Amino acid sequence: MKQFLTAAIVTLLMTAGYYHLQDENKSEFEIWAMKNNKYYTESEKLYRMEIYNSNKRMIEEHNQREDVTYQMGENQFMTLTHEEFVDLYLQKSEFFIDQLEVQLPEGQLEGLTAVDWRNATTVKEQGQCASGWAFSVSNSLEAWYQIRAYQKINASTQQIVDCDFNSSGCSGGYNAYAMEYVQRVGLANTSNYPYVAKNQTCKQTRNGTYFINGYSFVGGSQSNVQYYLNNYPISVGVDASNWQFYKSGLFSNCTSNGTNHYALAVGFDSANNWIVQNSWGTQWGDYGVIKLYPQNTCGILNYAFQIY
Numbered sequence: 050m051k052q053f054l055t056a057a058i059v060t061l062l063m064t065a066g067y068y069h070l071q072d073e074n075k076s077e078f079e080i081w082a083m084k085n086n087k088y089y090t091e092s093e094k095l096y097r098m099e100i101y102n103s104n105k106r107m108i109e110e111h112n113q114r115e116d117v118t119y120q121m122g123e124n125q126f127m128t129l130t131h132e133e134f135v136d137l138y139l140q141k142s143e144f145f146i147d148q149l150e151v152q153l154p155e156g157q158l159e160g161l162t163a164v165d166w167r168n169a170t171t172v173k174e175q176g177q178c179a180s181g182w183a184f185s186v187s188n189s190l191e192a193w194y195q196i197r198a199y200q201k202i203n204a205s206t207q208q209i210v211d212c213d214f215n216s217s218g219c220s221g222g223y224n225a226y227a228m229e230y231v232q233r234v235g236l237a238n239t240s241n242y243p244y245v246a247k248n249q250t251c252k253q254t255r256n257g258t259y260f261i262n263g264y265s266f267v268g269g270s271q272s273n274v275q276y277y278l279n280n281y282p283i284s285v286g287v288d289a290s291n292w293q294f295y296k297s298g299l300f301s302n303c304t305s306n307g308t309n310h311y312a313l314a315v316g317f318d319s320a321n322n323w324i325v326q327n328s329w330g331t332q333w334g335d336y337g338v339i340k341l342y343p344q345n346t347c348g349i350l351n352y353a354f355q356i357y
């Protein structure tokens with residue numbers, strides 16, 4: 050009754066012009082902020098609102114173009130400039146400079162048309178930490194257990210972030226180093242070693258619970274990656290410079306920045322487009338997934354590693 054009365058009074062006052070309705074942009078921004086649990090100080094709020102509006106405009110303009118193959122959409126990155134996004138979520142491409150010298154096994158492609166392992170994985174959210182490399186490996190492990198043994202596990206990503214000393218935690222890393230670590234030590238259950246999205250000192254003093262037998266490079270050619278994808282998802286390095294607002298459709302708008310992110314290739318469709326699961330939550334992309342054009346789009350063939 051009391052609530053009803055308050056609402057009625059506010060409505061009355063608004064009608065009488067005592068309360069000003071906020072302008073349309075501001076309320077959209079505020080709805081977004083509420084949904085994304087963002088709290089800003091008054092001065093930062095104005096600044097972030099401007100970025101929000103400018104990104105919104107950019108997305109609308111992109112989606113109205115007829116020459117684009119993918120649509121953009123609003124997500125949790127709406128109040129970040131492109132530079133901030135790159136800084137917070139992607140790693141420096143200079144991180145790995147080692148050349149891979151791997152003999153590729155012969156792939157046999159007969160009967161392979163399409164595969165989609167989204168049913169064996171869960172989309173994760175890395176937060177403000179460039180840990181895509183670690184998620185692509187813990188996700189590989191989870192899918193591997195699920196497909197091979199019908200076992201649903203939650204493997205600790207934070208353990209990789211904290212304990213793979215050859216990588217650089219929230220500043221970036223390399224999927225093959227992470228796999229090397231997982232092979233040697235094993236991963237703990239996430240409940241025992243939860244994700245906190247920041248650097249910590251390594252807390253894993255014993256061997257973990259989930260092990261792999263080994264890992265190998267399976268990239269270099271589309272047919273190789275397709276062949277191995279038929280068995281399990283594959284951890285891949287990508288150039289994600291322009292992925293900030295990807296929503297749906299086929300993406301090929303890559304840059305020449307080089308590999309600055311890792312994700313999980315979970316399949317390819319009948320037109321050979323890659324299906325890649327990211328670790329930026331389900332609000333981003335097509336419920337967390339991006340589709341890339343065939344062949345080496347965004348460098349997907351360059352750092353493709355699979356566990357076994």
Ligand SMILES: *[C@@H]1O[C@H](CO)[C@@H](O)[C@H](O)[C@H]1NC(C)=O
Nearest residue numbers: 072073074075102103105106
């Ligand atoms: C609201 O946003 C539109 C574009 O989305 C922009 O043209 C307009 O200037 C904005 N208005 C205010 C008051 O910020």
Ligand SMILES: *[C@@H]1O[C@H](CO)[C@@H](O)[C@H](O)[C@H]1NC(C)=O
Nearest residue numbers: 163164165166167168169316
């Ligand atoms: C999951 O997807 C794979 C690959 O497309 C398929 O072989 C498998 O049957 C699916 N599993 C279930 C439970 O739907």
Ligand SMILES: *[C@@H]1O[C@H](CO)[C@@H](O)[C@H](O)[C@H]1NC(C)=O
Nearest residue numbers: 200201202203204238239240
């Ligand atoms: C994995 O984590 C999710 C979300 O934290 C939880 O819902 C699920 O029960 C966990 N699964 C296992 C097997 O521990």
Ligand SMILES: *[C@@H]1O[C@H](CO)[C@@H](O)[C@H](O)[C@H]1NC(C)=O
Nearest residue numbers: 212213214215226227229230
């Ligand atoms: C780091 O790399 C060295 C040399 O390859 C290796 O011996 C060591 O086990 C690696 N450490 C981790 C934590 O993976």
Ligand SMILES: *[C@@H]1O[C@H](CO)[C@@H](O)[C@H](O)[C@H]1NC(C)=O
Nearest residue numbers: 214216217218219220221248
């Ligand atoms: C995280 O730790 C690594 C070393 O393990 C370091 O190279 C890196 O700069 C740290 N990153 C952040 C964001 O603190």
Ligand SMILES: *[C@@H]1O[C@H](CO)[C@@H](O)[C@H](O)[C@H]1NC(C)=O
Nearest residue numbers: 232233234235255256257260
């Ligand atoms: C940890 O696992 C490795 C095999 O990956 C094994 O060689 C080592 O003995 C184990 N260490 C402990 C403390 O169980």
Ligand SMILES: *[C@@H]1O[C@H](CO)[C@@H](O)[C@H](O)[C@H]1NC(C)=O
Nearest residue numbers: 201202203238239240241258
């Ligand atoms: C993970 O650890 C939690 C807490 O110890 C436990 O409840 C859960 O059953 C474990 N999950 C698996 C799959 O072992």
Ligand SMILES: *[C@@H]1O[C@H](CO)[C@@H](O)[C@H](O)[C@H]1NC(C)=O
Nearest residue numbers: 111116117118119291292302
């Ligand atoms: C490529 O991405 C940039 C940055 O997101 C965007 O401004 C541009 O419109 C995109 N180009 C195409 C052809 O999609």
Ligand SMILES: *[C@@H]1O[C@H](CO)[C@@H](O)[C@H](O)[C@H]1NC(C)=O
Nearest residue numbers: 131135139290304305306309
């Ligand atoms: C990546 O490339 C784009 C376009 O070429 C550029 O705007 C951006 O600043 C680059 N980012 C990095 C981290 O080099």
